[in-house]
Amino acid sequence: MIKLFYIKKRVIFYPLSIILIFIICFILYYGYNLYLNNNFHVVIPEKIYRSAQPTPNDLNKYMKQYHIKSIINLRGQQIGSDWYDDEVSFAKMYHINHFNVALDADKVPSLNTLHYLIYLIENAPRPLLLHCRAGADRTGLASALSIILNGNSSLDDLEDQASWQYAALSPTTIGYQVLKNYLDWLSENHKTNSKANFLVWDRSLKELKSYKGWFFT
Template sequence: MVFKTWWRKTIVRRVGAGVLACVLVGGGYLGFLQISGNFHTVIAGELYRSAQPSPGQIERYVQQYGIRTIVNLRGENENQSWYADEVATARKLDIRHIDFGMSAYKRLTGPEADRLVALLKDAPKPILIHCLSGADRTGLVSVIYSNQVAGLPEAQSERQLSILFGHVGIPLISAAYAMDESWHQLERHYRIEG
């Protein structure tokens, strides 16, 4: 009896320690993404994604990747210093700046996605897209670009909307699950067979 009790306690402790380790590692990774700017290549020479970039990061991305267009998914925010800095930096570097306001908590409709696809097709490349954290809105737009502009397969495109980039899409838990719902709805809109 004593052995069974000891064994159960040992298992509970080990499972608890394993869960705690996973939470700490996962949280550390998500924290690292935010500290590092969550910058990633979606399609080399065409599309890059990030969290809200600073003027210095924009200058670095333009120098290293030849960025010619910034698409701001946070929308026009004239009263915010980050917005004024971003617009001024784009003007200084002679790159195009486009505002396309989205919410991570609201589904993107088919007509809105159509407008976005047209905008992305016409924008000078390479393009840098960003939202606040570079995970949710940026993830959805990366999926849309990959599939609808670059013609990549659905499964490959969908990887852009994942925990690897900081997106946590869990129904009833994550408000940003609206981005996952948007893509499922857009799959029907674009008649993507999956």
Template sequence: MRYFIGLLNLRFKNFYNLYISDHAYVRWFLFNNFHTIDHDIYRSGQPTPRNIRKYKKKYNIKIILTLRRPSETGYFLLEDEVAKKIGIQLIDIPIRAKVLPSKDTIKLILNLFDSLAHPILIHCKSGADRTGFVAALYLFYKYNDIDKAKSQLSLRFFHNKYTETGIIDAFFDEIEKIGLQNNELYDWLDNSYNEDYIREKYKKSKK
């Protein structure tokens, strides 16, 4: 009996963490900030188990790319559990909203674009900033269209470039300024990309 009570307590703790501590109840009112990036690429905030089952049934999601760090907290444990149950591969590449990723992290994301089975769901916590970065990166890499890429960074997705997360916009502003083409992206990352330079340049622009 104590074992089952312990399981119930753990289950309650995980759902409490997801819905209350991680603010899933807020995301519910915003339809989890779910949007289509491309015909088989989607973006959202942290999905609940119910969201994941819905996305699997409606969009046949095969891969979930989470930009959050794996942890022993409820939101991750529940996501991992339901993904395994319904045959979705969960991949984590943690990035931050106010710090640009390293070149190796960006290259890893690009490699995943080329190698992963589709359809794919990309998410962070709110689906605004980190998810916006990866969505914009995907569209630039696929279509070589900087305006199309930057459209993923807007208030429509609750991304505000006038806060510290504007560093994400600065990344794509730099790409636009130097006239980078998508087939030059890997070379730029290897030889020219400097997140510290972009950050300092961004800070000066805010003074």
């Protein structure tokens, strides 16, 4: 009986231990990325970087270490907000190009907004920094688009940028919704992912459908 008790205890204890370890690792991973590292990551080395809302100190560090020449703010123009005014002042002081694109983290953008974002990613002076508030949903979309526009990207590469790895956990995250439209178009037209096909899709868009889901890669 005693031996059986210990066997049952082990059967219960080991799975719980594994789950607990997973939860702890998950918390540590997000704690580091979101709070200690400001969700800062390299998208394309020496060309494109991503982060959560940067402070002036963050911007100073990124400018010195990565030679940032452009900032694409995905939260839209918000004159009077401290974070926005500080960011614009910093950009002016150090002659960094500053662009605003108003995206909603949980809704598909208008076609004009999507076209403008694609234009900026292709034409803004580099290296450039993409950011929203948390560096997850809106920044995930912009980063995925950057990967596509850079060429030679796999579907896994672009899905990674809009995935849980960067805290894009909402079932209505904008990255999944926009990319699902593109992926469905590829499937329906028997095409493979490429910069050329992506630009054809972009030019042919009549509307963006809304979806629920996320990338767990």
